[in-house]
Amino acid sequence: MSSKQNSQPQGPAMIDAETIAEYLHQNPEFFEQNPDVLAELNISHQLSGAVSLIERQITTLREQNLKLKTQLENLIQIARDNDQLNERMHTLTLAVMDADSLNEIYIALDDSLRGEFGADAVTVKLFVDTAQADIDADNDLMQTIFVPMDDPRLDGFRQILGHEKPVCGALKPEQLGYMFGEVAEQIKSTALIPLGGEHCSARGCNYLGILAIGSHDERRFHTNMGTLFLSNLGEILSRAIRPYVADNK
Structure with missing residues (x-):
């Protein structure tokens, strides 16, 4: 007389978020090859509700661009201030030399x-x-x-x-x-x-x-x-x- 072994059906292996993130890092073309997945993907956003991944990327790039633009404007202003400082310094030097x-x-x-x-x-x-x-x-x-x-x-x-x-x-x-x-x-x-x-x-x-x-x-x-x-x-x-x-x- 044989006895049946009790066995539970094996479900699909669970994949954690870290594994998914690592895979996407190694395969950045994934969403290009699977546009249907991208179409259904949504990311919760604190300010504007649910937005698509592309919209989120665009928002991030705009924020980065604005930050770089601000930094560039600051550098330009510093350069202008230095030019004015050098000009005033030159005027002072001439005045002292003429004394x-x-x-x-x-x-x-x-x-x-x-x-x-x-x-x-x-x-x-x-x-x-x-x-x-x-x-x-x-x-x-x-x-x-x-x-x-x-x-x-x-x-x-x-x-x-x-x-x-x-x-x-x-x-x-x-x-x-x-x-x-x-x-x-x-x-x-x-x-x-x-x-x-x-x-x-x-x-x-x-x-x-x-x-x-x-x-x-x-x-x-x-x-x-x-x-x-x-x-x-x-x-x-x-x-x-x-x-x-x-x-x-």
């Missing part, structure tokens, strides 16, 4: 930074005694610009000079007061640019001075901003003032 005295250099610098670059305050401090420089002793502006290198009020700036490059951000109240005087309370951000520190050695840099540019906008000069333009400005001004200032080693 015949320290007083004229300062006036040209102040006019350009305020008029062309939107600065709210401009100050230059040169680290020499008035007797060492070619200046007009009766000129109050020049008397304000020149300060002895050992002036204790400069102590708050020596660490900044140690960076050997422009430093941007918010200054302490005493630093603002020294640089900007009666308008100090209005200055919310500042760019400090060392002057004349091109030749540095193990003993340090022989700086001619420091240029301070102040803004009423606390976001104008910040610690993460690029400083290439400011460095170039410092080099131009250093070259312009050096002939008028005796070696202060």
Whole structure:
């Protein structure tokens, strides 16, 4: 007597979503070869209900195209801004080169930074005694610009000079007061640019001075901003003032 073995009918093997996705990746022509499947395929969309795969692809491509277009427009605007910046920088350089005295250099610098670059305050401090420089002793502006290198009020700036490059951000109240005087309370951000520190050695840099540019906008000069333009400005001004200032080693 034989007994029948109990067996369950075997159904089709279950295929998970990962397997299907992998197959479609390996066979991107599947929907071209099976248009009837594509015609019946719908994808749920949060905004517009059910849309076909092709419509979804078109929407995705449009979104990508819009993103690329926005990026391109941003790059074009940056290029235009740089062109305008270079043009203003060229104008400033010519004005400084045409100056015949320290007083004229300062006036040209102040006019350009305020008029062309939107600065709210401009100050230059040169680290020499008035007797060492070619200046007009009766000129109050020049008397304000020149300060002895050992002036204790400069102590708050020596660490900044140690960076050997422009430093941007918010200054302490005493630093603002020294640089900007009666308008100090209005200055919310500042760019400090060392002057004349091109030749540095193990003993340090022989700086001619420091240029301070102040803004009423606390976001104008910040610690993460690029400083290439400011460095170039410092080099131009250093070259312009050096002939008028005796070696202060």
